[in-house]
Amino acid sequence: MSPASPPLPTARTDAGAGPLLRAWRERRGVSQLDLALRAGSSARHISFVETGRARPSAEMVLRLAEHLDVPVRERNELFLAAGYAPHYPQTPLDDPAMDTLREGLEHLIRGYEPYPALVVDAVHDVVAANRGVEMLLEGVPDTLLTPPLNVVRLSLHPQGLAPRIRNLRAWRDHLLAQLTRQLALQRSEAVRRLYEEVAAYPVPDGDTEPDPGPDGAGPGGSGGHLPGFALPLRLAHDGRVLSFVSSIATFNTPMDVTVAELAVETFLPADPATAAYLRTRGGGA
Template sequence: MPIARRYRRLVPETTTPHGGALLRQWRQRRRRSQLDLALDTGISARHLSFVETGRSRPSRGLLLALAEQLEVPLRERNALMLAAGYAPVYAETDLDSAESQQAREAIERLLAGHEPYPAVVLDRWGDVVLSNRAVGPLLEGVDPELLAPPVNTYRLSLHPKGMISRIRNAEEWTAHLGHRLTRLARLTGDARLAELLDEIRSYPGVAEVLDDYHEPTTNELLLTLQLDHPAGELRLISTVTSFGSAHDVTLSELTVESFFPADDATRQRLQDVSTSN
């Protein structure tokens, strides 16, 4: 008996959570009670408790139903399935693959149709996947290292050698991007997003803005990006578009950020810049 006890102490504990433990983490991240989640899924709270503690192995269908209720991203749903002993459910295709051709063509038409106004396609981590020709002229003066692939929009905007020195409302825009990244990191639990958030908080002044910023009193309906440009000040508003009901990890994580002129002067300047390039 003493030998057996010594042996058990020497066996390292696993660092990979089982499916139920991952499910509990997602439930807690979404601030849902066991009873609330169980009722919405159509099971008993007792059954859910057994699943979370590993006393009961959930079916594939039940895991997917619970993940849907908790709005778990597709990438993390695959990880949840693997942890529970099932094969991943959602494919992750390259945007350049034949399977993604129709989606890529739709995105490229959207980008081209938005010119002479800038638009970019971003992945989950803010890396630029595609952009239209109107983006290039806005990047004058950015350090070439920040333009080496993969170009990350958070670094590009907030790094001291990036665009931040030309953004007139730098505090507002820093808060906008920083809080968006903070929200994504919290909602997804993605370690890479958390590392990126730590990085941008290390840039001069960013942490102070994110910790202390309060919404300004303004009559504007939308936040504008106010950018210095050789052609004159550009005032831009943005919209974010994503694929509806995507069943592929890659496509589900893509967003298209399209910038529109906030005034007539900006509209004319963007048109002039487009014709001169």
């Protein structure tokens, strides 16, 4: 049984920026004195800001948000709450100004072929995918492939990839934990709805493979076929089981909300057999 999704961080712009800043400071486990030292201010001033006795300058809002590692979208909420215009633009991905970025991302994931790679947005909708991903989706019903294609829904839906994931329980736990961490950082009703939807999907009584043990090799310890360096995605495909480990990359110091919420996920073969099969399917050497 899946835990309920965590409550969204509260944000009342009519209450000023103080309560929001205090909530972020407490969430990060930082004292007023520590934050003041980092931001070049005083604990007294931080206290006055949090209680509404002082209105922070726009520069101070930005500085505090940076030191508290507030997500870019939530930084705009802080600016609005403090009475300023949003600091970061939110440019649609299909805007001509994004052409170079979009082409660069598509070139990046094409260059990763024959291995699967895709780009997702803040709610895990697929923005771009390469032929490696398309290959893994063979046999998935068209109803699940209608845009916007959501990678979490596709992975856990009973008619999606879920019946083919050999370690579904472990992979499901991984995806739900990822959504939980995301909800702890941003007020996204879309992500909350996604969590509640996929957490309610039926879970099989047991996987065809056991969950990895402490070293990633199954309950019996080392000697199993699961790689010990990361949780694998074990996926049945074309009469065999392919094994991947995934990595996620984001942009460094983004200055746009849209860009800040993009992520590139790549799937690296976790064993020689998977690598060889993908090279064969992709026409590589």
